[in-house]
Amino acid sequence: MPEKPNNFWLELKRRKVIRVIIGYAAASYVILELISIIAEPFSLPEWTLRLVFILLCTGFIITVILSWIYDVTPDGLKKTTPTASVKEQAGKQRKQKPKVSDIVISLLLVAVIALAYPRIFNKNKSDPDEMSWTHSIAVLPFADMSPEKDQEFFCDGMAEEIINALTNVDKLRVIARTSAFSFKGKNIDVRTIGNELGVANLLEGSVRKSGDQLRVTAQLVRTSDGAHLWSEQYNRDLTDVFAIQEEIALSVVEQLKMKLLDQEEERITMRLTDNLEAHQKYLRGRHILNRRRKEDIYTSIDYFKQALELDSLYVMGYIGLADAYALLPSYAAVPEDEAYPLARAAISKALEINDRVGEAYASLGWIRMLADWDWEGAEEAFRKAVSLNPGYATAYHWYGYLYMTMGKMDKSLSMVNKALELDPLSPVINRVIGDVYYSSHKYDEAISPLQKTLELEPCMPFAHLNLSLCYLQKSMYDEAFEEITREKQCRENPITGEYVLGLIHVKMGEIDKAREILQELENKNIKGSGTAQLCFALGENEKGFKILEEMYENHDVWVIFIHSYPWFDNVRSLPRFQDLIKKIGLD
Known part of the structure; x- marks a missing residue:
């Protein structure tokens, strides 16, 4: 019995089957590589590579059978003659070591299989969140071609609505409005825009509005060479604007050769309002809310309310209100018990109207996190949000904040980087990237995104402050002073960031100056987490813990971030600090 495997191997070699297998496998790999290279330039369907692989596998079986039966000789193709001496050959070679050629052939076969496997099976499965370069797009603001040039916001709204529709496609990476609209009014080559945003395609267009008549032109452009992949012109009544947006979105998906799931097409064509003016009010409010300044938050609330006056069942209006109210305690110092209810x-009203909108679950997760300290509930809501709308950058941004709060820094970085991939030129998302790196004690990595934030928005709240803290950790005192001074200049309340000046003095050894700042903060009854950080830095642990415990009793939103702030490192292991972490539910 032991002779049989060896006999079979010898017969395979005699009939040259092994050589045929190696040659066929090598040729197959070359073919698959060639298909992979030409697939994008020739716009081949996504399934082409796998179809070729199946055909090659089928051909492999046929080739092996034929190579066993026939042999190629100088006289042509002949049937291989059976041998009676195989057993005798086996006896002679049984005690011999394997030949080098046998080992080389085996290694070559393993190498070809190893190289081919990831090309075929792991192309889109190595990471469930990874999206193909080919399936990436930015929608630029549509140009206003109206005679009076007074339809700019209408044009922006149309482009933004197409963005919102496309984000519902799971495997399509769609750049968010903030980044895509940063090129508005700039005469920049499509290749440059593609490189800046990291996308393979751009959708651009124009709108001409005359009375109740619309002419909308849209075209899809490949960023690598500027080639036009598709274009269409729509001449419709103004009341058909939502239908035009849906048709453009569906045409883009079709041109990118993507197959829509039923639920994805349903979400693309789902209309949340038929009131164009209500929709425009909402878009104005959302755009202003993204600035995160106190006055802007209140202005956005007014716009969301106006949208709801025009359509009381417009779910996005309620979602906008929820987001704005939830931000008031952090950015406008509004009491939590006033804003969070x-x-x-x-x-709640938004979900009552429509429970299939991803943005609603993102807002729900944010509120559960900030207001309820319900970490599991927040995570569940964020998971639902990205499931319903996989292209909503804000959901990943807030999801990342949740993980940072919980001290899960690797997961936090993964989420906020996903948000950045979808919205690379968003000031607030770049700032959050810096926040997470800072909280991870990666100060060098934190500096670049914070600087990028300030290039995009020079007075982005907390950006100068966090950059100052990074410089402080690196003992770059002049830079730290400069950044916290700029933060104070940008904010209404000059006391903002005063505790950072105290921390700078502590690290420089100027303890008396730091104590003066702490005394000033106490005199003004400033008892936030920043003041607590300064207390601990000065060794005033009892004062620091009293502030944190009072924040916990008052359900102060800022206390939930103490799990990650570096300036709490010197007290983090103390039982009193750990008890507070447990009370918050972050243990």
């Missing part, structure tokens, strides 16, 4: 009521 309004946020809860707004998001």
